[in-house]
Amino acid sequence: MSGLPDIAFPAAGATTDAVSAALAGMARGDADWRGGRVPLFVFGATEDVAQVGRSAFNAYFTENALGGRRAFGSLFRMEQEVLAMCRDLFHGPSTATGTMTSGGTESIVLAVKNCRDWQRARRGDAAHRGNLVLPSTAHPAFEKAASLMDLPIRRVPVAADLRADPVAMAAATDADTILIAGSVPCFPYGVVDPLPALSRLAVERGVWLHVDACVGGFFAPFARELGVTIPPFDFALPGVASLSADLHKFGFCPKPASVVLYRSADLAPGFDFDVWPSGRFATATLVGTRPGGAVAAAWAVLTFLGRPGYRAIAHRLLAMREAYVEGISAIAPLRLHCLPDLSILAFGSEDVNIPALASAMAARGWVPGQVQHPPGLHLMLSLLHEPARERYLHDLTAAVAEVAA
Ligand SMILES: Cc1ncc(COP(=O)(O)O)c(C=O)c1O
Incomplete structure (x- = not known):
């Protein structure tokens, strides 16, 4: 038994009404994400942002971003413009380049792949199997990359403040280390790693520093503008070689959309094969076909919101986070694992059975x-x-009492 449902390929088609009704019926069993009951997987700003993204996505529903250069010049232009806007946001030098991808995982896999190839070329060793030194909180996308490329990973415990420990990471780094990374913020605890210290380590040791700003890339810059203390984390730091930021998370763009940026084009040769009867095949991405809608929607949402729009959303997010922090802290014996830098919260108690x-x-x-x-x-x-906040805090209070009893 494969575990798949026992369903045959449809022997007959169905009407559009029947298909729509079936979809609506299936969705009825899903978690109520619109009501704020799903704390990951989905992201929302305001209805007008969602509408701008949806209509741009639908306008380019059929176009394929793989054909941007040869058939869909508008998509090619929009992708270049999205990347240029991101280069500006993340203080990239004029040499910086990048790619739109399907998400954080693809962005990280590409950064590791380009790092490996760059390091191999630099070392004159085409078979070099360098290691990656990561804080324990780094996303498992790095493991996917390392497993695809058979590279060893060294995960280093974080410091007492749950942020990457640059001293311990330095100790784990050796002559075969090719890449170190830090997160903005890390997913498990929501804190930003000390990228200035990691940048110094990268420069000292000649290793590639990847900044995983998949979660915070379109939130942290605006939180900083609002006065939140987050140290520099992007290309303003000389050691940063690449940076990933997910448009489909706090960029509030439709999935699938992320960017990976590199300090200069020589760091990102991408893929270029001339092996089959159809001729040369060169792409910067892991995937071939890419939804044109995701590119158009990202362009539309960034253009619609601009800095003031993202800043206003960041302001609301930070105020809401404070209200959640206060509410959770008032429920004894719950305690936050750490103060959040953005809007990821982790909390618990030794006196409450968390499962x-x-x-x-x-x-x-x-x-x-x-x-x-x-x-x-x-x-x-x-x-x-x-x-959803009041309802959540009400139910959390009741759930803690129930579990304690
Ligand atoms: C810090 C971080 N990096 C990378 C990723 C991977 O992103 P994706 O799910 O878009 O592949 C995530 C996903 O939550 C993440 O939290």
């Missing part, structure tokens, strides 16, 4: 995000969660 608390929240209709070390509940808050 039981998660089940009690699930029974109340919430999808409970969890973190394991130490055990806690996990929230990645977007504006979808603004109207």
Whole structure:
């Protein structure tokens, strides 16, 4: 048994009404993300942002961004403009270049691949199998990259403040280290790693520093403009070789959309094969066909919001986060694992059985995000969660009481 449902390929077609009704029926069983009950996977800003993204996506529903250069010049132009806007946002030099990708994972896999190839060329060793030194909180996308390329990974425990420990990472780095990384912020605890110190380490050792700003790339710059203390984390730091930032997370663009940027084009040769009867095949991405809609929608949302729009959203997100922090802190004996830098919260208590608390929240209709070390509940808050706050805190209070009893 494969575990797949016992369903045959449709022997007859269905009407459009029947298909729509079936879809709506299936969705009825899903978690209520529109009501703010899903603390990961989906992100929302305002309805007009969603509408701008949706209509641009639909306008380019059929076009394929793989054909940007040869057939769909408008998509090629929009992709270049999105990348140029991001280069500006992340203080890239004029030499900086990049690619739009399908998401954080593809952006990270590409950065590791380009790093490996650049390091091999630099070392004159086409078979060099360099290691990656990562904080324990780095996203498993790095493991995917390393497993695809058979590269060893050294995960280094984070410091007491749950941020990457540059001294411990320096100790784990050796002559075969090709890449170190830090997150803005890390997913498990929501704190930003000390990128200035990691940049100094990268420069000293001649290793590639990748900044994983997949979560915070379109939030942290605006939070900083609003006065939140986040140290520099982007190409303003000389050691940063590449940076990933997901448009489909806090960029509030339709999925699938992320960017990976490089300090200069020589760091990102991409793929270029001349091996088959159809001639040369050169792409910067791992995937071939790419939805034109995602490119057009990203261009539309960035253009629609601009800096003031993102700043206004960041302002609302930070105010909402504060209200969640206050509300959660008022529920004894819950405590935050650390103060969040953006809008990821992790909290728990040694006196509360966290898996039981998660089940009690699930029974109340919430999808409970969890973190394991130490055990806690996990929230990645977007504006979808603004109207849900009081209900969430009410149910959390009841769930803690139930579990304690
Ligand atoms: C810090 C971080 N990096 C990378 C990723 C991977 O992004 P994606 O799911 O878009 O591949 C995530 C996903 O949550 C993340 O939190």
